[in-house]
Amino acid sequence: MASLPFPLLADQFAPRSEFGRTDHVVVDADPASTYKAVHDLDLTDLHGFLVTAAVRLRELPERWRQDRSPRQRTRLTIQDLDAGTDWVVLGENPGHEIVFGAIGKAWKPVVQxxxxxxxxxxxxxxxxxxxxxxxxxxxxxxxxxxxVTAEMRVVLTDPRAWLRFRRYWRISTPFVGVISRAILRTVKHSAETGGLR
Structure with a gap:
């Protein structure tokens, strides 16, 4: 079996994962143009009924708690995650891979x-x-x-967290898939059309 032409950064941050999901798409564009589409991806530009439903459903407990809608961003690239979100860019192999992550209690109605x-x-x-x-x-x-591959890996810090996350994962994995596939569709469209809408 042939090896990758570069080591995966994801392996550095989650060499083993207890839960995960991997989705792929083939893009009719060269790797440089495609990676530019990944780098320029605006996460607020993910469209579709199921994407909107998945995001709104996850925000629902926060809306109830605050009695108002969370502030809506007008633009959010992966590089913007470091500024004002709970996610952080962990590393990048320019032209090949970008990795981001977060640590929390995802199974809570309002994530800690x-x-x-x-x-x-x-x-x-x-x-x-x-x-x-x-x-x-x-x-x-x-x-x-x-x-193009979109991958999520989840590592739990103790057995009790593993049990709680397992219950959460059974419910949330279809929504994770909806968002992952929407990211890939958006990257594909952007790379194939040169960013035109």
Whole structure:
């Protein structure tokens, strides 16, 4: 079996995962153009009834708690995650892969996130938390196409957290899939049309 032309950064942050999901799409564009589409991806630009429903459903407990809607961003790229979100960019292999993650109690109705710097992510081991690592990578696929992979890996910090996350994962995994596939569709469309809508 042939090895990848570069090591996956996701392997550094989650060499083993207890839960995860991987989705792929073939893009009719070269890897450089496709990676630019990944880098420029605006997460507020994910469309579709199921995407909207998945996001709104996850925000519902927060809306009830605050008695108002969360502030809606007008633009949010992966690079913007470091500024004002609970997610952090963990690393990037330019042209090949970008990895971002978060640590929290995802199974709570209102997620309890832990502020963390990228340099401290791997060493975090406080009991009762899920460490979520997401990766988007590109690989040449034949002469002129690109294979894009969106992967989520989840590592739990203790057995009790594992049990709680397992129950949550059974319910949430279809919604995670909806969002993952929407990301890939958006990247594909952007790469194939040069960013035109």
């Amino acid at each position: 996130w832990v502020p963390v710097e990228a340099r401290d992510f791997m060493d975090f081991n406080e009991p009762g938390y899920a460490k979520v690592v997401c990766s988007i990578s590109v690989l040449p696929y034949g002469q002129r196409r690109t294979l």
